Amino acid sequence: MTNPVDLVEIWRGDLRECVHQGHAVVCDESGQIVEAWGDPEALIYPRSSCKMIQALPLLESGAGAHLTDEQLALACASHQGAAIHTDRVRAWLRDLDLTDDALRCGPQVPSDKDARNALIRAGDEPCQFHNNCSGKHAGFLTLSKHMGAGAEYHEIDHPVQQACKAAFEDVTGESSPMFGIDGCSAPNHACTLHGLARAMAFFASAGDRNDTRSQAATRLIQAMVGHPDLVAGETRACTELMRAMDGRVAIKTGAEGVFIAIVPEKRMGVAVKISDGATRASECAIAAILVKLGVLDADHPAAKARLTPSIQNRRGITTGQIRPVAALA
Known part of the structure; x- marks a missing residue:
């Protein structure tokens, strides 16, 4: 077992004031580790x-x-x-002859400022379709209806979640030892960082294969890179960095400092975990690795905003900088 290593530094003046540690893995299409920092397991x-x-x-x-x-x-x-997200989810639910009540993700105040302010002005409460995971849950409902399964699609023993677990264990190449309940109430299965990178490499090389699972993976990646604004939203790292790479790479953040990348042109998958869960560090680390792999231009404004963002105080004075450690640069 290898301890987490320094990945991202916070500098104030000439002093390294803070450091974020973690693990990162790059896998090739065979599932082998190409490069790793910290503990792949x-x-x-x-x-x-x-x-x-x-x-x-x-x-x-x-x-x-x-x-x-x-x-x-x-x-x-x-x-x-944002409206581009919620309008589409509501339309999807209507197509299923369902309402917001069918969702099991819970209501969430929108992160989008315009959508949040509109709710406040109208005196309305957020609904479940405002939840950041409502698209995933609309997919679960679609699958559940197709299966003729019950309404509680989020439960671990429901056919939908059993199908998700089987797919998860197949592409990670691991038997998951446990699961936790995610913020949206769906099960989230544990794996090693190596397993997660292996799964992303499976997606990255899916275009080379014709089996049903690979065809599904290819279409999902095409959807993500074709609509980066729907995967996250304006000002978000996933959206801005996918745009910066012109649809060549799919990336996706996760809570508590997780970030993945799918790089089809190199048949590689990347997985990052920041031990303290800091988003600023996971965004910096994934951007640094993408630059290292040659698929992200370090001088692109979206890359610079994550690689080496300045830290400013309340008066707008630059007081420090976030940057990757030398091993990632």
Whole structure:
């Protein structure tokens, strides 16, 4: 067992004031480790970074054959509740002859400022379709209806979640030792960081294969890179960095410092876990690795905003900087 290593530093003047440690793995299409920092066998919950895995049964079953790429992007999304997200989820529910009550993700105040202010002005409360995971849950409902299964699609023993677990264990190449309940009430299965990177490499090389699971993976990645605004939203790292890479790479964040990347042109998958869960560090680390792999231009404004962002005080004075450690640079 290897301890976490320094990945991201916070500097104030000439003093390294803070350091974020963690683990990171890059895998090739065979599942072998190309490069690693920290412990590849560290056990983690992928959280929302694995939504494309959870969406595999939706396509494999035929339940999602009629879905648009926009809907599939939302199935993989952690969106911020902007109108472009919620309008589409509500329409998806109508297509299923369902209402907000059918969702099991819980209500959430939108992260999108305009949507949040509109709710406040109208005196309305947020609904479940505002939840950042509502697209994933609309996918679960679509699969559950196709299966003729019960309403509690989020329960661990429900056919939907059993299908998700089977897909998860297949693409990670591991038997998950445990699960936790995610923020949206769905199960989230544990795996090693190596397993998560292996799964992302499976997605990255899926275009080389013709089996049903690989075809589903290819379509999901195409949906993500084709609609980066639906995967997250304006100002968000997932959206801005995918745009910066012109659709060549799919990336997805997860809570508690997790970030993945799928790099089809190199048939590689990347997984990052920041031990203290800091988003600023996971964004910096994934950007640094993408630059290191040659798929992200370090001088692109979206890259610079994550790689080496300045820290400013209340008066707008630059007081420090976030940056990756030399081993990632």
